[in-house]
Amino acid sequence: MFRKRRLGLQVTAPLMAVGFSVLVGSVIMLAIGANPLQAYAVLFGFSLGRIDSIASILFKATPLIFSGLAMVVSFRMGLFNIGVEGQYMVGAFAAALAGFGLKGLPAIIHIPIVMAAGMAGAMLWAALPIYLKIKRGVHEVISTIMMNYIAYSFLHWLLADVFLDRTQVLGQGGFGSPRVRTPELAASARMPTLHKLFAAVGIQLPHYIYVSYLLFIGIALAVVVHYIIWKTPFGYELRAVAQNGPAAAAAGINSERVMVKAFLLSAAIAGLAGLSDLMTFFGYYDIDFPRSYGFNGIAVALLGRNSAAGVIVGALLFGMLARGAEGVQVMTGVPAEVITILQSVMILSIVVAYEIITRYVRTQRKKEVGA
């Protein structure tokens, strides 16, 4: 009975939040004279009604699974790693270095090296904030945000001045300027896409879809993260420090060491978030490398109530919204930014919904006890 009610709570709050966000979106669309019913019909029809859309959703969800899991680890630790944003970019750049710098390796060795480079780059970018947190008491929120801004400039410098691909040919007739990007990754560093796998079950994916094996790596990682948090001594220490630092310290847990390990673990996972774009879609790191996976990861983690399984559901939902937004913009003329608004309203309303439901359950229980 109790378990059933808890499950109900886990499902009701996200539904309330999504419902409320849809409502806010409708008001905004009405305000600009668009028809919300039509827009939502397009959003769902376009994103769920076509096989290329489904594959595109999986592609768009992949980076968010990693950034969401990175947030879960930091939230469970009681830390707020807003730096996932900068960390995944530095990680993707480091991965690109390993991707075009090393040559002649078989893919089976090269791909893991590229992924390890991504994790290492992100961990490097997280080292200073966690050092400042523990040694100097600097709140990780401000320090990681500063590191995000420093990352934008630093990567810009690395791209424009140090690793610019100077072999690019100019546009037709020698016009235009070369893209500000790194050289291309070696073929052995490219993550295989799922075309062959889908073809094996009789589905031909269009060539412009890039969903890759990183999706499965993300799902496997979700299982690992769940296991680490709930089934290992480290996970126990992590939860203990987050819930009651002094008690954990009294029990002999070295909370500083646990914090450092958890923060670096969070960063390492973040370092994988940019790889889906790097190793499949682009094949190089360029100045317009996709941003905001870090911030969306926060939303996905909150939506998934800080559980690894919830992150996967949240990432798929965000992937669907992003794909649907493309259809909405093209077919109804409503700017795709309406989705960004929906997503941020979702973050707020999900936490509010939990508070409302928790209060409701509490009063119900009091009534039961009273009767």
Next chain:
Amino acid sequence: MDAEMLASALRMSTPVLLAALAGLWSERSGVVNIGLEGMMIIGSFWGAYGSYAYGPFWGLLFGMVAGLLLAAIHAVATVKYKVDHVVSGVALNILALGLTRFLCIKIFNQATASEHTRAFATLNIPLLDHIGFLKPLVTKVSPVIILALVLVPLSSLVLNRTVFGLRLRSVGENPLAADTLGVNVFLMKYAGVLISGALAGLAGMFLSVEHTGMYVEGMTQGKGYIGLAAMIFGNWNPAGALGASLLFGFAEAISIRAVSSVIPYQFIKMIPYALTLAVLAGVVRRAVTPAADGVAYERGGE
């Protein structure tokens, strides 16, 4: 170091100062406001629109009200529903980004910039403007800069010398005691956060209308967060916030002049952020946070 340099530093420090004062009002009432950045963004857009459509005075009003409305969401979420203050702030920053982009497309038919706006007529400081070497500093000053400077002693006065200020601070230090003494804890927190939003909106309006002459996406560049750092460096006091903001203003003014062939400009762009880290690393241990900062208050303490 000449007066022109000082004038440039003063202009650069104004948005940081306003953001620091905004953060201070909120945190003194016990609510952490990471959403300052978003309130600045929305203030910079509505300030630009108000000024573009009706003139600078309306720009100022639009900017402040827009910041205040976003802050109202933060207040309801954190005070009434006890949402984690950082979570709410981060959500508002994302909301502000999406909303301004959306509005910019709808109002100005482009995603990332507004039309040119009208700024306030600049002022010359009487008497001082006759002293030759001070000229760049005291002539053609934006009235918003003067307003920001006036807000420093004014904030000090209200916080430290009025009943309202005392109550607001008591709520940030010990809400239970304040409640016991009959202070309306929730009302005081709402007041702190709303004032904070209006000031952050003003900071954004200064950036777009007074400093740049138009709204451009990403123009706040983390100044909301740097304002928070200035607030901490200034130990949650208006005068301290002014000092810290001037430090950041100087750093930016120097970095603009320091453009050289030796140091790549990307590293010069990092200076404000690196300075923020350095400043926080140096001072946080001796800073005194309001005791109940960031903590939800619940009557009956369940």
